[in-house]
Amino acid sequence: MGKQDLARFMRARREGLRPRDFGLPTAPRRTPGLRREEVAELAHVSVDYYSRLEQARGPHPSPRVLSALADALRLSAAERAHLFRLGAAPGLPASPKRQVTPSVAAFLNRLPDSAAVVTDAGYDVIAWNALANALLGDLAGEPNIARRWFLGLGHPMEVSEGLSRVAVARLRAASSRYPGDVRISGVVTELTRASAEFRELWAADPVHSPGHCDRTVLHPEAGALELHSDVLTVPDVDQQVVFLTAAGAASRRWLDLAGQRLARQRE
Secondary structure, X not given: OOHHHHHHHHHHHHHOOOHHHHOOOOOOOOOOOOOHHHHHHHHOOOHHHHHHHHOOOOOOOOHHHHHHHHHHOOOOHHHXXXXXXXXXXXXXXXXXXXXXXXXXXXXXXXXXXXXXXXXXXXXXXEEEOHHHHHHHOOOOOXXXXXXXXXXXXXXXXXXXXOHHHHHHHHHHHHHHHOOOOHHHHHHHHHHHHHOHHHHHHHHHOXXXXXXXXXXXXXXXXXXXXXXXXXXXXXXXXXXXXXXXXXOOHHHHHHHHHHHHHHHHHHO
């Protein structure tokens, strides 16, 4: 993580705070949000120390200081975790691991009722089971979820609310962790040029914590399929396993039939 990323994130969250929520005067200010000295006081650190952090000139903060900063900036649980990642001392490899471990690959094929994919830090799908390929289309042809979403590549398409924000948050975090990775920087550059929505969200610096959500996939044969999405993180390789299961009767019927068809093909 670069100090610039920590500085940018702290500054953006400070500028998003409202003085009246802290009992401070609401008279017009030259800049939005709280002043640096106000946040420094809330975090019980010196103004000079806080200013150096926002200017990317400070040391890597201790966990105690990061916790105090998170409280002062009133961060959500996901934002707090992101702050701790940004503030950690350097030590990550230059590029994310893009090979799935054999144990995780074998695990995917033990899930006959679930479509499952593994994504790397840059939101590339690097492994999947047969049901996921039947559901999501040619994953080998276009493996990057963000490119599929923002550029309309790959079929079928999703209409899930919030996927844009998730995709940008994933790429934002990946570009901070692996600033020299050509693949990630290339995807970011391409989407910045091609998508106004991507540019707007990138500037907002969204943060996302993996977990449960509901998704809708427009399948060319089955129509709209309502799905549950659950994520399992594999932290030692910076990857995520995404499980897609039926959220309704129509989705359950299609997944069951697709699973039976795939089973017959393997016989």
